[in-house]
Amino acid sequence: xxxxxxxxxxxxxxxxxxxxxxxxxxxxxxxxxxxxxxxxxxxxxxxxxxxxxxxxxxxxxxxxxxxxxxxxxxxxxxxxxxxxxxxxxxxxxxxxxxxxxxxxxxxxxxxxxxxxxxxxxxxxxxxxxxxxxxxxxxxxxxxxxxxxxxxxxx
Amino acid sequence: xxxxxxxxxxxxxxxxxxxxxxxxxxxxxxxxxxxxxxxxxxxxxxxxxxxxxxxxxxxxxxxxxxxxxxxxxxxxxxxxxxxxxxxxxxxxxxxxxxxxxxxxxxxxxxxxxxxxxxxxxxxxxxxxxxxxxxxxxxxxxxxxxxxxxxxxxx
DNA sequence: TACACAAATGCGAGTTACTTGCAAGTAATT
DNA sequence: AATTACTTGCAAGTAACTCGCATTTGTGTA
Numbered sequence: 001x002x003x004x005x006x007x008x009x010x011x012x013x014x015x016x017x018x019x020x021x022x023x024x025x026x027x028x029x030x031x032x033x034x035x036x037x038x039x040x041x042x043x044x045x046x047x048x049x050x051x052x053x054x055x056x057x058x059x060x061x062x063x064x065x066x067x068x069x070x071x072x073x074x075x076x077x078x079x080x081x082x083x084x085x086x087x088x089x090x091x092x093x094x095x096x097x098x099x100x101x102x103x104x105x106x107x108x109x110x111x112x113x114x115x116x117x118x119x120x121x122x123x124x125x126x127x128x129x130x131x132x133x134x135x136x137x138x139x140x141x142x143x144x145x146x147x148x149x150x151x152x153x154x
Numbered sequence: 155x156x157x158x159x160x161x162x163x164x165x166x167x168x169x170x171x172x173x174x175x176x177x178x179x180x181x182x183x184x185x186x187x188x189x190x191x192x193x194x195x196x197x198x199x200x201x202x203x204x205x206x207x208x209x210x211x212x213x214x215x216x217x218x219x220x221x222x223x224x225x226x227x228x229x230x231x232x233x234x235x236x237x238x239x240x241x242x243x244x245x246x247x248x249x250x251x252x253x254x255x256x257x258x259x260x261x262x263x264x265x266x267x268x269x270x271x272x273x274x275x276x277x278x279x280x281x282x283x284x285x286x287x288x289x290x291x292x293x294x295x296x297x298x299x300x301x302x303x304x305x306x307x308x
Numbered sequence: 309t310a311c312a313c314a315a316a317t318g319c320g321a322g323t324t325a326c327t328t329g330c331a332a333g334t335a336a337t338t
Numbered sequence: 339a340a341t342t343a344c345t346t347g348c349a350a351g352t353a354a355c356t357c358g359c360a361t362t363t364g365t366g367t368a
Contacts, residue, residue, distance in 0.1 A: 082353080083235065109269060136270070177345070
């Protein structure tokens with residue numbers, strides 16, 4: 001194949017934004033590019049700090065909300081008292097989260113999507129499932145020690 | 155002479171707190187009783203409002219943090235920008251969340267716990283899984299209409 | 309390529325969610 | 339009932355997120 005690497009270039013994000021009915025503005029491209037090159041889901045704060053001087057925090061929050069509603073990104077909740085975000089690439093994956101240091105690892109096992117229909121058949125009030133979130137909480141190898149750390153992730 | 159059910163569960167919570175190394179104080183019992191009789195996971199705000207006049211909000215937040223660390227309650231994140239809490243009864247269950255009205259329904263299918271070992275075998279950095287959270291997002295029957303509601307849950 | 313205009317941004321101020329410091333109170337042990 | 343470490347209530351503080359509004363800009367149409 002001609003392209004050796006699936007890379008989300010600036011123009012790729014530009015196209016994605018337009019396809020989803022969003023204007024391709026510089027702040028949006030910055031947010032998407034940053035999420036694209038970061039492996040772990042990012043907090044709003046991390047995005048704001050990284051883009052300081054280039055984009056306002058209110059704008060970052062607005063962009064995150066918009067892109068989430070349009071389905072370009074996913075909100076990930078990791079019990080850290082603030083949301084994290086990651087690119088929605090269409091790949092189904094979940095997360096392993098360390099209760100002590102907050103480390104995040106992707107998990108690709110466990111095909112929960114297949115059970116959506118079964119869940120809806122058993123549900124009293126729901127007619128449609130669009131997404132699901134699966135997070136595993138535990139202890140990573142660098143946090144494992146003789147004594148468990150008393151206060152979990154900040 | 156007749157002992158009410160509420161009083162019985164009160165002493166049950168009292169016992170649970172002591173077993174987990176917590177003093178059985180009135181505010182803690184109030185929080186546990188409230189979570190015990192509410193079917194949906196509750197937000198801190200809902201607890202604070204319900205317990206207004208009886209307990210301070212700082213106390214409620216401190217109690218939630220303590221009980222969570224001690225394993226008496228579970229934090230549930232539903233992409234609502236604030237945490238929810240539910241009693242940790244040892245039963246494995248997950249949630250169906252309506253993207254529009256926020257309605258929550260319990261789900262008891264899907265035995266994800268069984269795959270913990272398989273996940274750890276594939277993990278590079280994790281040695282132990284203690285919990286997991288599985289949330290399904292969709293649309294409940296009362297929100298389903300000809301036109302999807304543009305702005306999801308407040 | 310120029311134009312019009314809805315959409316988006318930047319900035320400041322505001323709100324909500326949650327935390328902290330500290331004096332006073334209290335559950336559990338003795 | 340005395341002790342003591344743990345909890346609470348209050349007030350003030352910080353973090354996370356939102357809003358209002360004037361200005362700017364991307365994009366479809368001319």
